[in-house]
Amino acid sequence: MHGKISSPSSALFIILRPRPILGLMWLINCQELTLVEVGSVLNVQYAILSHTWEAGEEVQFDEFRNQTATTKRGWDKIRRLCRLAIDEGYQFAWCDTCCINKTSSSELSEAINSMFHWYATAVRFYDASWRAIGTKATLSEALSNITGIARNVLFVAKDRDLDDVLGQVSVAARMSWAAKRETTRVEDLAYCLLGIFGVNLPLLYGEGERAFIRLQEEIVKTNNDLSLFAWRSANSPLEPYRGVFAQRPGDFQNSGGIILANSIIYNSEFTMSNKGVKIEMNLSYSNKRSLHVLFLNCHNEVERQANLGIFLIHQGASIFARAQPQFPSIARSLDKVYRRAFIISNIQGEGSRNWSTGDVGPKALWDSGQRMFITAGLDNFVGYYQYQFYSGESKTDPGGFYVFFGYGYGLEPWLRAVALEKNYPLLYAVEIGDMRLLAQEVQKIEPQDNIAAEYGVAVELVYGAKNGEPVFVVDCQWHRY
Numbered sequence: 001m002h003g004k005i006s007s008p009s010s011a012l013f014i015i016l017r018p019r020p021i022l023g024l025m026w027l028i029n030c031q032e033l034t035l036v037e038v039g040s041v042l043n044v045q046y047a048i049l050s051h052t053w054e055a056g057e058e059v060q061f062d063e064f065r066n067q068t069a070t071t072k073r074g075w076d077k078i079r080r081l082c083r084l085a086i087d088e089g090y091q092f093a094w095c096d097t098c099c100i101n102k103t104s105s106s107e108l109s110e111a112i113n114s115m116f117h118w119y120a121t122a123v124r125f126y127d128a129s130w131r132a133i134g135t136k137a138t139l140s141e142a143l144s145n146i147t148g149i150a151r152n153v154l155f156v157a158k159d160r161d162l163d164d165v166l167g168q169v170s171v172a173a174r175m176s177w178a179a180k181r182e183t184t185r186v187e188d189l190a191y192c193l194l195g196i197f198g199v200n201l202p203l204l205y206g207e208g209e210r211a212f213i214r215l216q217e218e219i220v221k222t223n224n225d226l227s228l229f230a231w232r233s234a235n236s237p238l239e240p241y242r243g244v245f246a247q248r249p250g251d252f253q254n255s256g257g258i259i260l261a262n263s264i265i266y267n268s269e270f271t272m273s274n275k276g277v278k279i280e281m282n283l284s285y286s287n288k289r290s291l292h293v294l295f296l297n298c299h300n301e302v303e304r305q306a307n308l309g310i311f312l313i314h315q316g317a318s319i320f321a322r323a324q325p326q327f328p329s330i331a332r333s334l335d336k337v338y339r340r341a342f343i344i345s346n347i348q349g350e351g352s353r354n355w356s357t358g359d360v361g362p363k364a365l366w367d368s369g370q371r372m373f374i375t376a377g378l379d380n381f382v383g384y385y386q387y388q389f390y391s392g393e394s395k396t397d398p399g400g401f402y403v404f405f406g407y408g409y410g411l412e413p414w415l416r417a418v419a420l421e422k423n424y425p426l427l428y429a430v431e432i433g434d435m436r437l438l439a440q441e442v443q444k445i446e447p448q449d450n451i452a453a454e455y456g457v458a459v460e461l462v463y464g465a466k467n468g469e470p471v472f473v474v475d476c477q478w479h480r481y
């Protein structure tokens, strides 16, 4: 008996995965120390050098061709590269400083579009004095720790295709690899990701952050992964609305642990249209925030039961904008979005008018309208709020104190009132924004060393409720007067 062959009812999608074209390439002939143009590099084996640039000391393409740079320090680097290449049995070598004719924009563009694949098969690491320190295989753990890139991606087994391995990693996690990267030109932040997403872009130096938007548009064309939208704005002050795309790779800095909930072939398709990204999906609705929620079919590896989404606000017709872009929506259950919020009360009682708000942090989580930090979804949280005091008499006004509060890092919810300017370790932790260090330093302060008492104020962390949801309240009561 023959079973019925199921066929797609409406549309069939044929996946396109463009690969970089490996065309003309300049290589160093290691024996003769000359540049040669090689027609097809598919069958040519060559050594490739990735290195730190030394300003003014690198050998440029033209200088190599006319052999006028032999006194530069960069020349020695090339000589050593060639010697090493010959020792390892290679006739040719490639180095980005001198093997790209940068006056040819098409050649530069092709080189940058292909570079990821050129480097992908390299293995070896050398220290500053050219001693071998290991291969990518032996160093994969350390490299993974430093870059945040999974080991199976850094070291792809011989029988596996790099593009297939990359395809298993969420787009959001791949973006996070560049979140802390610094490049001389802002466009390179986008261009360095081309190979990781298997897309090509014409290079337009001068377009600035627009390059990163173009990269995302290009990813939409070839990649059905909704986690592309799982970024969080780290901008300050916060914008109420944003477009669907991230502004820079840094917006993905917390996305390294995002994994796909199931295969992206089950996602609704989405496309670039002249109104923005077009997607046909049913939205959820958050009554608490009066915002729509678009779920992204992905979650954090530490909280697998919680689906990630983004908040959307209706702008009329069928158009939506991203709202509250500092959050991914955590949809363990939508009515728990306020879980673990910290509400900061004004100082109650007589004399309260002499107090005002000073510094607040982390700003990305602070909702000034509701006077609260919304921490839903974070496993660890440290916040601070500065109460400033004006006596109207002293020249050194304003006095006052900071309250620090938080949970996580293995600690029960806690609160301390501190004179920050007298506590240098704490000041340092705030300045560098290291929340774990902040939690550690604050714990060294005994609760009884409560600086707020000097101002006649009692500060406590108490349990409260807002809209029926449990919250913490930083409660301040004026006592002295």
Ligand SMILES: *[C@@H]1O[C@H](CO)[C@@H](O)[C@H](O)[C@H]1NC(C)=O
Pocket: 062, 063, 066, 068
């Ligand atoms: C060699 O090339 C460099 C860079 O283009 C140029 O400045 C220099 O004048 C050239 N020297 C000779 C001798 O051609």
Ligand SMILES: *[C@@H]1O[C@H](CO)[C@@H](O)[C@H](O)[C@H]1NC(C)=O
Pocket: 101, 103, 104, 105
């Ligand atoms: C480098 O590129 C420029 C601009 O396309 C071209 O005029 C020049 O001939 C190229 N140099 C070589 C050695 O091919």
Ligand SMILES: *[C@@H]1O[C@H](CO)[C@@H](O)[C@H](O)[C@H]1NC(C)=O
Pocket: 141, 142, 145
């Ligand atoms: C990588 O990080 C893990 C976890 O922090 C640590 O246990 C390990 O020693 C690190 N490995 C290297 C080579 O740095």
Ligand SMILES: *[C@@H]1O[C@H](CO)[C@@H](O)[C@H](O)[C@H]1NC(C)=O
Pocket: 268, 280, 281, 282
């Ligand atoms: C959206 O919801 C409607 C009504 O519940 C349902 O019929 C439809 O299949 C849903 N569409 C998608 C894309 O899930």
Ligand SMILES: *[C@@H]1O[C@H](CO)[C@@H](O)[C@H](O)[C@H]1NC(C)=O
Pocket: 351, 354, 390, 391, 392, 481
């Ligand atoms: C509060 O400030 C006013 C001046 O603005 C001052 O006269 C008053 O003494 C202050 N109160 C206290 C308790 O310091």
